[in-house]
Amino acid sequence: MNRLLLSLAFLLSFAAAPFSAALAQSHIAQTPAPANWGQTDLSGIQVFTPPGWKEVERRDDVVTFFGGDVATRSGPGFTLRLEIDPMQMLKGDDFQDLGVVTFDNGALFHRYGVSVTPEAGLTIAGEFLVSSVPLVNGKFLMAGALGYNVSLEESRAVFDMTFAALGIPAPGVAVLQTALNGAFDYVMPEGWETGSYDDAEALILDQDGGQGKVTLMRFAVDGAGSYRSGLYHPDDITAVPVMFLGHPALSYEWKVTSKHYSDGRDSLELRRLFVFETCLANGDTGAVEVTGMPDFHTNGPVMRLLDQMVFAPDGALGAPCRANDLPDGAPLAAPLKGRPNASGFTLWIAPHTAEDSWRNEVMGNVSLNLPESWTGADGVWMSSRGEYQLTLFQTHDAPVPLTEPAELRLPDGTRFFLSTIPDGTRAVSAAPIDAEGYLVIEVTGSQMDGVGVVDVLGTIRLPAITPATAQSGPQTVLEDLATVVVPQGFDLTVTENSATLTAQDGRGFLALARGADLLPPEGWIIHIPEGQHGSYAAGNMRDWSEYGWKGTTPDFKDDGAPDKGWYFLNILRECLANGEPIAFVWGGTSRFTGGETLLQARNAFTFNWPDGMIACDPVVEAASLATSDQPEAPSAEASAPVEDSIDAAAALAEPEAADDWLGKVPSAALPSPATESLAGRWQEPPQTIAPMGNSAAEPLDATQPEMPGAPVATDLPPAPPASANPAVDRDRFTPLDGGYSTYQNDRYGTFISYPSTYFQSEPAPDSGDGRRFASVDGTARFYVFAQYNALGQSQAEQIAQDKADPARGHASYERVGAGWYVLSGITGDDIYYRRVIEDMNGLIQVFEITYPLAKKADFDKVVAYMADSFGPGSDMTSGLPSENALTSAQQDPVSLNIGWWVVVGTFPAEPSQRQTADFVSIQSLGARCNLVPFNDLSGKFQGFKPGFNVFVLGAYDSKAKATEVLQEAQACYPDAYVKYAEYLGE
CATH class of the missing domain: 2.60.120 (Jelly Rolls)
Structure with missing residues (x-):
């Protein structure tokens, strides 16, 4: 059953009435909820429910309420979910597409209805609104009205109010999330994730693959002299009084050799700790720490995160903090007048009120005040004595952060990148201030915080940021x-x-x-x-x-x-x-x-x-x-040898065995699927198959291994007419470079890469177990398939049966590992190679290929490539097909447990059922790059955050080598990154 339906079915084990969309709205007017309704939120999305409704489910991305009678299993419910791909949950015949719904702030949702009966006496109905765009951290919002043993229409008025009161943001407006019991509001940038070492004290915001982190902190009232790890700073660092997030704060900045990050330039890690001088209403201390490589501090998402952050959003500020609430040696009650101080990294500009004798100047949308004694106009002004000059202009060229970045902050919080120019300093806004582009401020003859200049900069007023324009309405x-x-x-x-x-x-x-x-x-x-x-x-x-x-x-x-x-x-x-x-x-x-x-x-x-x-x-x-439309090809009958025609006709006349290995049900009278022999299944003379695309043989791509040429084609009977209802082929074929493709079985996920201009697949069997492939010249063939080990045979028993199969002959090559084995040998004029893998669930996956002994030198590299792309691991060292067919990232396995890893994927470890799907997905993505990542729980790595299933390549003994592999891997894993860690194993 669909994952969403299962969640609803077993949440409370209620029954539901059939779905009805008779009164479903196409437009929702947003309305405040009644005063007596309860309020909660899901990652910043506010939801209101009537009195008496109870929260019955709460996870990171799901919250569900029930307002009925548990004893009678009846009543209404409501659920909110955040999903990366909601369409995967809504596909299937159970769901009805009911069109679009618009909120009066311009937000657009899609409406779906569902009515299912997963078991006798249990029927579930629901009505879901799904956002047309991601709303929170790249995830779509799903809001659902539920009915258990009651019609949805009986509670339609309640549902309408619940939908209308949802805190749905207008298009382009970010969703504010609350942290640490209301101490902070923030907007989670896309691609970031959260963590904590103590849910009451800290929220850590990590940028996926980034070179730093932002930590929000709230410390409870404590006695004097107690140690607070979050407020640590080196003893020789002096606090700088600044304005941070609109509040007086103390700024500490220092550099250390990083144990966690690297930017490839041997930079030191920069740590910036801001401690608010005003405590929260209950006396708790608030602080923010930004730590990471210098580029992390000037990273656009980091800047936006801090720009949109709010400390004490409900205004619940108390008295000034005491000495024991602040770091040791912190100055108390530092005067605000001393706020415009350079800290070595950030130059803070305090607001300045113009004197009565000052005049107002305008440059485009920028205004400022200057002493009357200053001269100039149109963006260029000179001080009264001519000792320094101030220039303002705009440009469409984005600033480039320097290796050793510094920044300037205007009173409204706007960030500028600072750089040195002859006899002065230049500041370029980190983002455009209006349609004319970025603002440039240049000061020559002085510094930005020079006497007189700093007061002028404190009067600058930039145009108000225009809210994002609401998206246009639906267009047909x-x-x-x-x-x-x-x-x-x-x-x-x-x-x-x-x-x-x-x-x-x-x-x-x-x-x-x-x-x-x-x-x-x-x-x-x-x-x-x-x-x-x-x-x-x-x-x-x-x-x-x-x-x-x-x-x-x-x-x-x-x-x-x-x-x-x-x-x-x-x-x-x-x-x-x-x-x-x-x-x-x-x-x-x-x-x-x-x-x-x-x-x-x-x-x-x-x-x-x-x-x-x-x-x-x-x-x-x-x-x-x-x-x-093509001219009829000349018949090959006259030119084909008589013997070939007879053999081909005999092969076609011989009916195919009715109980082929594909789809066969294991039983005590039949061998295990792992003992099926490809060689024994193709004893009939090979059928001549024309190369794809032409009736005459075409040369293979020059980047592939050389393959045998095709024999002269023979006349074949016409193909049967196409079925009026052709069977659905759900298997996936993905083209790669150099004439190769990746085949993936839909039923079991088995995949392999192979030269698709040389091998052609045969039709999929009804069972969907796997696939057979034959070469265009009929001299080679292979199959891949999967089936469960229904007989419970041990690996030793499977190997023994394989080796005893007379169709294979003597196995001259054998390798065995945990959960896999390989056999290879000669049978007649052919070489066979067989690889078998069995996972912990008893699923056996098999790849077997036979090819002419006379063509061993040509085929060995191809078989090595195919075997390496089939399932996890590699067991062949006979070389690679070609540089074009394989990337340089495919190296011999590295035995290091500590070093530089290329991280290609991370997924939550729970629920455990998703790990198999994640494994198949990652392996399938890597197949076209010939990459087979290793995966394990992140808790087995020192240096990874626990709670994830991580997929990695490596480890490598140098960052340079890992970076080289990373560049190759990003063709299949665009978000891959390099990380230093130690694998601790079992």
């Missing part, structure tokens, strides 16, 4: 086939047959296309690599076929650098009533095609599926039309 496209709301960061282009969202930073695009934009001679279908299989994909309540290929021209940008990227075509397995096909097409850099931005673009579309849609396969139909 393709003759009302869909509606689309343009997400932030995208531009929309609409033509007769397509609606395209283009990322404004040039990283990629997503298009909804139909008809002529898909079909030959100009449509997207013509770009599908020849012979590629369409893998199964689901979405928007429909089935799709997915194709992908690597770009050939640098159409995209990755951080400003040209990038060829990848392209994908998801084509619907249904056509409109007039036969027009429909597809999603997207392309971009690896970070775009594998990131959340693409998911945001896809979720921007809502379909209005028309009646009368028909099953179709536009790719197959386009191929058949292209074939019918």
Whole structure:
């Protein structure tokens, strides 16, 4: 059952009435909840519930309430969830797409209804609103009305009020989250995560892959002389009185050799501790520490995090802190007049009230006050004695932080990067101040905090930050086939047959296309690599076929650098009533095609599926039309040897065994799946298979290992007509460079990379256990499949049966490890290689290949590559296919337990059921780069935060070597990063 439905089904074990959308709203007017309703929040999203409703479930990203009678298992409920990919939870026939819902602040949600009966006497109904864009830390909000043994309509008024009172932010407005019992409000930047060593005292904000952290602290009232680790600073550091987050604070800054971070420049770690001089209402002390590499402190997300942070947001400030509430030696009641002090890193500018004799000057949208004795205009002014000059202007060029960064803060908190110029200092705003760009302040003949200059800078007033413009409303496209709301960061282009969202930073695009934009001679279908299989994909309540290929021209940008990227075509397995096909097409850099931005673009579309849609396969139909347009190929019958024709005819006439190994049910009378022999399954003469794309043999890609040439083709009987209802092929085929592809089995997740221009897959069996492949010349073949060890055979028993199989002959090569073994040998004129893996759940995965002994030198490198890409680990050392087929990142296993690791993925360790899915996902992503990461719980590493399942490459004895591997790995894992740690093992 769907994960969401399971959660609802077993939450309280209630039954529910069938779903009804009769009164569902399409527009929600936001209304305050009644005064007697309870209030709580989920990561900053406020939710209100009627009196008597109880919170029955609470996790990091889920909260659920129930307002009924537990004894009678009846009543209404309400749930909030934050999900990275909500469409994965809403797919399936159980959910009804009920269109879009808009809040009156412009926020757009999609509405879904559900009614299921997972077991006798248990029926669940629900109505869910799903945000069209991520709202909190890259996650979408799901708000659901639930009914247990009651109709949703009976509580419709309550649900309407609950939806209307939700704290839904307007588009572009960040969600404030509360920390440490109301001591702080903050906006979590996308891609960050939280942690704590004490939930009451500290909240640690970590940037994923970043070189630092921000820690919010709140310390309870304590006795004098007690030690507070969070307020530590070296004894020789003097506090600098500053204004921080709008409150008087003491600033401590020092540098240390970092044990956790590195920027590749041997920089020292910079630590900045801000302790508020005014305590909270109950006497608790508040503090913020920013620690990390110098670049971390000038990182845009870090700046935005601090800019949007609020200390004591409800105004609950008390008396000035006592001596024992502050770090040792802290100055008490430091006068505010002494606040504009340089601290060695940050120059703080205090606000200054202009004297009566000063005049006001304006430069664009910037205003300031100057003494009447100063001369100049239009952004350039000179002091009365001419000893220094102040210049203001704007530029569209973004500032570049220096290796040794310093910054300036104006009274309103605006940050500037400081740099030295001849006879003075330049400050450039870290972000544009308006449409004209960045503000530049130059002072020559003095410093920014020089006498007289600092007072002038304290009068600068910048234009108010304009709130983000609300997203435009839904637009209908393709003759009302869909509606689309343009997400932030995208531009929309609409033509007769397509609606395209283009990322404004040039990283990629997503298009909804139909008809002529898909079909030959100009449509997207013509770009599908020849012979590629369409893998199964689901979405928007429909089935799709997915194709992908690597770009050939640098159409995209990755951080400003040209990038060829990848392209994908998801084509619907249904056509409109007039036969027009429909597809999603997207392309971009690896970070775009594998990131959340693409998911945001896809979720921007809502379909209005028309009646009368028909099953179709536009790719197959386009191929058949292209074939019918070609001149008939000359018959090979006259030129083929008589013996070949007879052998081929005999092979075709012989019926295939009805009980092939694929789909076979194990029993005591049958051998274990691990003992099935590929060699024994292909004793009949090989069928001649024409190379893909042409009736005559084509040369393989020059980057591949040399393969045997194809024999002369023989006449074959015509293929049977296509079925009116072809079976759905859910297996995935992903093209790689150099003529290789990755095959992944949908049922068990088994995957392998292979030369797809030389091997062709046979049709998938009904059981979906695996796949067989045969070479275009019929001389080599391999299979991959998976099946559970139903007989409970030990590894020794499986190996013994394999070696006793007469179809294999003598095994001249044998390797065994925990959960895997390999056998190889010669049978007749062929070499066979067999690799078997069994996981802790008893799932056996098998890869076996046979190829001619005469072609050993050509095949050994190919087989080594395929074996290395199949499942975890590597057992062959006979070399690699080619530099183009394999990346330099694929090195011999490194035996170090301590050193530099390339971290390619981290996932929460709980629930444990998701670990198998995470493993399959990470291994599948790495297959195209020929990378097989190692994974374990983060608690087994010294240097990793506990509670995660981490996937790593390494360890490597130098950061340079790890960085080299990182550059290769980022083609498949865009968010990979390097980290120093020790693996402690079991």
